[in-house]
Amino acid sequence: MSPRPSVILHTDRPDAALAVLKETHPDLAVHACDSYAALREMIERVAAEVVYSIRFDGTPRYPRQALTESPTVKWVSIGGSGTDHLGPWDPKRLTVTNSAGVAAGMLAEYALGAMLSFSLDLRGFERRQQARLWGSGGRVEPIEGKTVLIVGLGKTGTAVASRAQAMGLHTLGIRARPKAMPCLDEVHGPDALLELLGRADFIVCCVPLVPSTRGLLGKAAFAAMKPSAVVIDISRGGVVDEAALLEALDGKRIKGAALDVFATEPLPADHPLWGYDNVAITPHCAAVYDGWDVKSVRMFADNLARYRSGEPLENVVNPERGY
Template sequence: MTNAPRILVHTSDPAPMLERLAEAAPGIEARGHDDYEGLGAVLAEFRPDIAYSVAFRGREGYPREALLGAHGPRWIAVGGAGVDHLTPWDAGAVTVSNAAGVAAPMIAEYVLGAVLHFTLDIDGMAADRVARHWERTRLMTPLKGKTLLIVGLGHTGQAVAARARAFGMKVIGTRARPQPMENVDEVHPADALPGLWGKADITVLSVPLVPGTRGLVNARALMAMKRDAILVDVSRGGVLDGAALVNSMRTGHLRGAALDVFETEPLPSDSPLWGLDRVILSPHCSAVYEGWAMRSFALFLDNLGHWLRNEPLFNIVDPQRGY
């Protein structure tokens, strides 16, 4: 490693980060690039040692080949948690880190907000308001005593578990290496999922997109869920089979679904998901809040300190595991 690395900041608005970098590490040569196009030429001319990069226009067209090519950096610091837009890479040639955990609290709030949307029947009350109808028999559905299944007990899953526990829910979940966890009643291996789908009143997907999770929630999994279950997907597009979900919703199998990620983003205007009732669609924004970008960059600066001191980096991603 070098004590004076060249750093490329690849975001939609690199100026604030370049300013913060100059304050935190004066003397380091840095450059910004705010587009997917032209990145290869910038890399060839600037030859950065490190690139801080955000997939700010989604996976489609992301300049993966340029970043992992001959002129790419030795360390790519991804500004988000997901790295499937870079997979696969040679871990012997380049180190990839992520910003896992930065957005976990916000995503957890999105999850609970989506769940409450359905348990409180917000759509029904809105329709009654429009119709000026006073429904005397309306009942609320309490979360206390409900079973929440979290598929993927990483940073986001653990943040969801903590909030679910505050509502008095029973929390079960899966992780690659099961071990007792705070706020989780049962921790299971991923291969136990076929026996868990039917136990949950609410299922939250918060796993990375890797070969083992692609299509994880398929027609069989959806049919194994309770007929009045709620599904919330804050994982990555491709974990949930969108066509299978459409069929489940059309047959009334699930109470509701909240989707923040999709196999194709932006979601095409002709997607049947747009026309479904009892579905919340959001534009991959559950992790986006005011100040998130600079918070993620602050995490990178902490890691940069490790690089400059020749200390091990944190949040390094295993390309085989995807996290």
């Protein structure tokens, strides 16, 4: 740690980020990098100690080695909540923080919107509207009284639980270290997953992608679900086993799914998931709302003040847990 570290803002929207740092840390030399390819050279040229980085051009090309292998970089601040695109890293040599919570409310609204969409059969009514067909043809159902299982109770999962509880749903949750929480009717450990899946009308996936969560919702999980269950994935691609999901959809073992994340992004045009009427697909955008990037940079600026004064950083990520 140094009181005046060399800082790089690695983002495709550098102007807004630079304005925040100019306002909050006017004495620092701050450099902007808006490409993956140029990051390594800039780190070396400015001897960067701190890098704020957003995954703005996908995971496969993300320059993780430029960050994790640099002899000068001591702290990487990830602009979102997920850090799987950076891992693994040596926490003894490199500190990694994230911006957990910056989009928790928006992600929770996405999850609630998906629940309402399926309960109100909005996709079915849209198809009937396009065909100019009058008459119900579908059936609306209340979500009040239904049960939602939230897998992962970090800031996003907690926000989902709070909104779901306000809408009258029975809220179940899973977290690595179970404890009572005000917005959850029940909190269980990971070992209870299969039993809880059989009770849930909605399953909302909010866990990070780490070895223990890769393929977490696989064949056994889908086999445990009710035929009326809806899976909502706002976590990371790879947590839901897509082959197992396709089998469940084809076998009509679940009602449907709302997916914002995928194992391969962009989702290939020939991927079979595109063809299901009961699957809602969004392009990893549930956390992207107007102003989220500025909010994220402001969180970084606050943490940067702690870093410069030698105080403990907030949102330090354990690479094994992913949070």
